[in-house]
Amino acid sequence: MDFDHLIRAGAEMVRASSRVLVFTGAGLSTESGIADFRSPGGIWSKYDPSEFYFDRFVSDKRAREKYWAMSTEYYGVIRDARPNEAHLAIKTLEDTGKLLAVVTQNIDGLHHKAGNAPDKIIEVHGTVFSVSCLSCGKRHGRDEIQERVKAGEKAPECDGCSGILKTDTISFGQAMPQDKMAMAYQHARSCDLCLALGSSLVVYPAASIPAAAVENGSRLIIVNLEPTPMDDMATLVINDSLSKVLPAMVQLGCSDT
Ligand code: ZN
Numbered sequence: 023m024d025f026d027h028l029i030r031a032g033a034e035m036v037r038a039s040s041r042v043l044v045f046t047g048a049g050l051s052t053e054s055g056i057a058d059f060r061s062p063g064g065i066w067s068k069y070d071p072s073e074f075y076f077d078r079f080v081s082d083k084r085a086r087e088k089y090w091a092m093s094t095e096y097y098g099v100i101r102d103a104r105p106n107e108a109h110l111a112i113k114t115l116e117d118t119g120k121l122l123a124v125v126t127q128n129i130d131g132l133h134h135k136a137g138n139a140p141d142k143i144i145e146v147h148g149t150v151f152s153v154s155c156l157s158c159g160k161r162h163g164r165d166e167i168q169e170r171v172k173a174g175e176k177a178p179e180c181d182g183c184s185g186i187l188k189t190d191t192i193s194f195g196q197a198m199p200q201d202k203m204a205m206a207y208q209h210a211r212s213c214d215l216c217l218a219l220g221s222s223l224v225v226y227p228a229a230s231i232p233a234a235a236v237e238n239g240s241r242l243i244i245v246n247l248e249p250t251p252m253d254d255m256a257t258l259v260i261n262d263s264l265s266k267v268l269p270a271m272v273q274l275g276c277s278d279t
Pocket of ligand 1: 155156157158159160180181182183184185
């Protein structure tokens with residue numbers, strides 16, 4: 023199918039649906055200038071991921087110092103990034119009343135910046151915009167902690183109990199947030215269309231969410247630059263730019279005609 027046919031086919035599915043679950047990954051944010059951590063030139067080509075396992079972070083102060091150095095390196099880019107046309111198309115889906123929820127693997131807060139309601143956004147891998155104490159749970163704003171790191175605290179500690187501070191992102195080897203995953207699966211069981219956008223669909227357990235939607239009878243549209251292991255499960259696969267595909271598909275699928 024050529025581009026127009028693909029858009030029309032996707033738009034028809036959007037039109038026919040009333041409960042859309044959107045699942046997003048790093049490819050959605052690359053067009054906002056945030057490099058995929060896993061891509062060549064991404065953060066994991068500069069740092070060794072094995073040094074950032076959660077157990078090591080907890081047990082080794084030097085690992086924590088490295089974590090904060092790495093995290094500081096990319097925080098500025100994420101803080102200043104703006105949502106792109108594809109993020110805004112997801113907001114349009116919410117405005118039409120079709121959006122059940124956005125389940126995102128991204129930690130960049132761009133769905134919030136695009137204006138989606140906070141209760142529609144499920145950040146299964148957490149967010150870089152807050153920091154929590156691993157001992158007492160006290161939450162700290164990221165900018166406040168960032169200032170302390172810049173001022174020389176290499177591995178900042180909780181100002182309440184001197185516990186270990188960590189950004190509210192899910193590290194390798196760290197447990198997924200059970201409440202968020204449960205909510206995501208609940209939506210996967212009740213959606214009638216799942217859009218998997220910019221995800222290579224290889225990182226589990228997050229990638230099992232679109233699979234659960236299909237198992238429960240939902241249609242699945244995958245939009246990603248590269249093929250994914252779940253393409254065979256999808257009703258429609260479009261390997262093209264999200265900021266080109268999604269606004270066109272949503273506009274056509276939500277228009278009156
Ligand atoms: Zn504390």
